[in-house]
Amino acid sequence: xxxxxxxxxxxxxxxxxxxxxxxxxxxxxxxxxxxxxxxxxxxxxxxxxxxxxxxxxxxxxxxxxxxxxxxxxxxxxxxxxxxxxxxxxxxxxxxxxxxxxxxxxxxxxxxxxxxxxxxxxxxxxxxxxxxxxxxxxxxxxxxxxxxxxxxxxxxxxxxxxxxxxxxxxxxxxxxxxxxxxxxxxxxxxxxxxxxxxxxxxxxxxxxxxxxxxxxxxxxxxxxxxxxxxxxxxxxxxxxxxxxxxxxxxxxxxxxxxxxxxxxxxxxxxxxxxxxxxxxxxxxxxxxxxxxxxxxxxxxxxxxxxxx
Ligand SMILES: O=C(CO)COP(=O)(O)O
Ligand SMILES: O=C[C@H](O)COP(=O)(O)O
Ligand SMILES: [Zn+2]
Ligand SMILES: [Zn+2]
Numbered sequence: 001x002x003x004x005x006x007x008x009x010x011x012x013x014x015x016x017x018x019x020x021x022x023x024x025x026x027x028x029x030x031x032x033x034x035x036x037x038x039x040x041x042x043x044x045x046x047x048x049x050x051x052x053x054x055x056x057x058x059x060x061x062x063x064x065x066x067x068x069x070x071x072x073x074x075x076x077x078x079x080x081x082x083x084x085x086x087x088x089x090x091x092x093x094x095x096x097x098x099x100x101x102x103x104x105x106x107x108x109x110x111x112x113x114x115x116x117x118x119x120x121x122x123x124x125x126x127x128x129x130x131x132x133x134x135x136x137x138x139x140x141x142x143x144x145x146x147x148x149x150x151x152x153x154x155x156x157x158x159x160x161x162x163x164x165x166x167x168x169x170x171x172x173x174x175x176x177x178x179x180x181x182x183x184x185x186x187x188x189x190x191x192x193x194x195x196x197x198x199x200x201x202x203x204x205x206x207x208x209x210x211x212x213x214x215x216x217x218x219x220x221x222x223x224x225x226x227x228x229x230x231x232x233x234x235x236x237x238x239x240x241x242x243x244x245x246x247x248x249x250x251x252x253x254x255x256x257x258x259x260x261x262x263x264x265x266x267x268x269x270x271x272x273x274x275x276x277x278x279x280x281x282x283x284x285x286x287x288x289x290x291x292x293x294x295x296x297x298x299x300x301x302x303x304x305x306x307x
Pocket of ligand 3: 232233234
């Protein structure tokens with residue numbers, strides 16, 4: 001069933017578990033996510049970036065929304081990193097139930113002003129809003145304190161930002177970053193900062209963690225073994241994810257892990273079966289591989305069995 005982002009996340013925050021927001025770009029990814037959610041009886045968020053809207057167009061958004069509506073578990077259809085008011089309006093017209101406006105690259109006042117405008121439009125039609133404060137930069141342990149302060153979310157600013165904009169959930173920068181390279185070795189996650197932000201915003205306020213993929217080493221190795229090229233890839237440790245959930249994170253964004261599972265399995269199938277050219281025999285196994293990744297994430301986040 002199609003629900004708002006806030007319906008899913010306020011319950012998650014209150015009950016102390018996390019819900020995955022998984023990026024989708026096509027039918028197989030969408031099915032992998034929803035099949036996992038049904039199998040695990042978990043609420044889930046289907047995230048579409050501007051890149052996804054450009055790639056898949058109206059056909060993609062229609063398919064995703066219909067699939068979400070037909071699901072037997074709560075599903076929100078969410079705009080990921082919307083960069084403008086215009087994109088948000090497009091998402092509202094497409095029937096999204098949650099939107100993100102990301103003006104974190106602008107100065108604080110501009111971020112507040114632009115985010116506020118989106119909140120007015122989205123709330124008028126009952127759609128939840130996420131915005132971001134701080135820079136999503138991979139942080140290593142040895143980075144100096146003032147350098148960290150310049151990049152990561154300032155707790156006091158976070159409080160003012162939420163009050164002035166009226167957003168429903170806030171994406172925080174605490175050391176994670178997008179993609180498969182999240183800092184050498186173990187990425188530094190600023191748990192103390194997260195605790196402070198959550199303390200100021202209150203026990204019920206849902207926070208969002210971007211760049212949260214685990215980048216499973218087993219998949220990285222299989223990708224390489226199948227001829228893929230990837231550097232020193234690292235993700236966020238499962239312990240850090242669970243700790244962050246206990247500290248106030250309710251929405252956990254994952255894209256890289258799905259891309260890695262997809263590309264690995266496609267490579268393996270094509271390598272093992274040079275005679276195959278039926279798209280279903282190539283993409284079907286990739287869908288299975290992604291489903292397993294999503295199911296493992298749902299268990300890790302504690303959302304399994306909550307729907
Ligand atoms: O934050 C994300 C999407 O908004 C995805 O993060 P990953 O690159 O870690 O999967
Ligand atoms: O945060 C970014 C997501 O991984 C989506 O990436 P994309 O903009 O390439 O679709
Ligand atoms: Zn390494
Ligand atoms: Zn993101």
